[in-house]
Amino acid sequence: xxxxxxxxxxxxxxxxxxxxxxxxxxxxxxxxxxxxxxxxxxxxxxxxxxxxxxxxxxxxxxxxxxxxxxxxxxxxxxxxxxxxxxxxxxxxxxxxxxxxxxxxxxxxxxxxxxxxxxxxxxxxxxxxxxxxxxxxxxxxxxxxxxxxxxxxxxxxxxxxxxxxxxxxxxxxxxxxxxxxxxxxxxxxxxxxxxxxxxxxxxxxxxxxxxxxxxxxxxxxxxxxxxxxxxxxxxxxxxxxxxxxxxxxxxxxxxxxxxxxxxxxxxxxxxxxxxxxxxxxxxxxxxxxxxxxxxxxxxxxxxxxxxxxxxxxxxxxxxxxxxxxxxxxxxxxxxxxxxxxxxxxxxxxxxxxxxxxxxxxxxx
Numbered sequence: 001x002x003x004x005x006x007x008x009x010x011x012x013x014x015x016x017x018x019x020x021x022x023x024x025x026x027x028x029x030x031x032x033x034x035x036x037x038x039x040x041x042x043x044x045x046x047x048x049x050x051x052x053x054x055x056x057x058x059x060x061x062x063x064x065x066x067x068x069x070x071x072x073x074x075x076x077x078x079x080x081x082x083x084x085x086x087x088x089x090x091x092x093x094x095x096x097x098x099x100x101x102x103x104x105x106x107x108x109x110x111x112x113x114x115x116x117x118x119x120x121x122x123x124x125x126x127x128x129x130x131x132x133x134x135x136x137x138x139x140x141x142x143x144x145x146x147x148x149x150x151x152x153x154x155x156x157x158x159x160x161x162x163x164x165x166x167x168x169x170x171x172x173x174x175x176x177x178x179x180x181x182x183x184x185x186x187x188x189x190x191x192x193x194x195x196x197x198x199x200x201x202x203x204x205x206x207x208x209x210x211x212x213x214x215x216x217x218x219x220x221x222x223x224x225x226x227x228x229x230x231x232x233x234x235x236x237x238x239x240x241x242x243x244x245x246x247x248x249x250x251x252x253x254x255x256x257x258x259x260x261x262x263x264x265x266x267x268x269x270x271x272x273x274x275x276x277x278x279x280x281x282x283x284x285x286x287x288x289x290x291x292x293x294x295x296x297x298x299x300x301x302x303x304x305x306x307x308x309x310x311x312x313x314x315x316x317x318x319x320x321x322x323x324x325x326x327x328x329x330x331x332x333x334x335x336x337x338x339x340x341x342x343x344x345x346x347x348x349x350x351x352x353x354x355x356x357x358x359x360x361x362x363x
Contacts, residue, residue, distance in 0.1 A: 072321035116146030152274035163266030216291035221250025225358025249283025253302030253317025
């Protein structure tokens with residue numbers, strides 16, 4: 001009876017105690033859940049990405065219909081990444097490629113084929129997805145219609161993607177899907193000489209404005225500064241107003257830019273004008289940047305028409321899949337010593353004079 005008496009007397013207090021107990025448990029669990037969500041989000045941010053180890057990215061601008069060109073690259077020069085290996089934390093070059101056997105891939109070098117997919121039919125899109133499933137090397141831009149007029153925008157979107165996903169990128173190599181690259185030798189020179197690029201081993205191939213020990217980036221290719229602006233036709237530039245020639249730019253068959261340039265373009269993409277030619281656009285985007293080492297290299301055969309074939313060339317533009325397989329066979333048979341079955345010169349090269357006005361640069 002005494003227990004019932006106390007129960008009735010303190011009924012409200014007991015009920016309030018139970019209520020506050022459950023409220024306290026609920027609040028505590030809510031904080032625990034919030035901590036768990038925050039912790040899981042932090043872990044998601046810190047979770048390793050398959051792109052985390054990439055230091056050298058090769059962006060090959062391609063089109064939805066050019067699967068045969070991409071396959072030719074996959075079967076030929078893209079395999080030469082295996083010639084770069086790490087020993088005692090140093091990246092070194094050694095010819096390591098044969099006709100048969102497994103070709104080891106390097107997680108610090110990756111080739112990406114960039115294709116815009118906006119407006120594609122279901123059949124074409126499924127074919128691209130199937131290609132990516134077997135190759136794992138397509139960068140599909142679903143917010144871009146792939147055509148010539150959008151080339152500069154395509155490049156800009158690609159650099160924005162690289163800025164967002166390739167956290168440890170050092171250098172980005174841009175080329176077209178009709179270019180043959182000695183990607184192994186390019187990475188070898190970057191590892192050994194960039195960004196100064198002033199070693200006697202390569203000095204006979206290059207020209208640059210001056211030397212500095214405080215370069216903030218590298219822009220390396222075959223430059224032109226005398227090209228007249230197209231006022232009509234396929235390459236017409238309706239919005240060009242800067243001068244009567246294009247600003248100095250590396251020809252788009254193949255060039256290299258440092259991460260600092262990639263980051264600058266990605267961060268300022270909304271403010272940068274773009275033109276029909278993506279390589280002209282790159283020249284404009286980088287024109288005002290201080291501390292960029294602009295290096296003209298005669299080993300880049302990247303003009304509108306090939307200059308011929310020399311064994312020391314790093315890039316050869318305007319090459320068919322048949323040409324690529326021929327160069328590949330020649331390199332394999334010569335253990336990487338010879339690019340050309342027969343060396344030949346069809347057109348003369350020039351050294352860029354950085355100490356005169358652009359219109360007088362390239363005699």
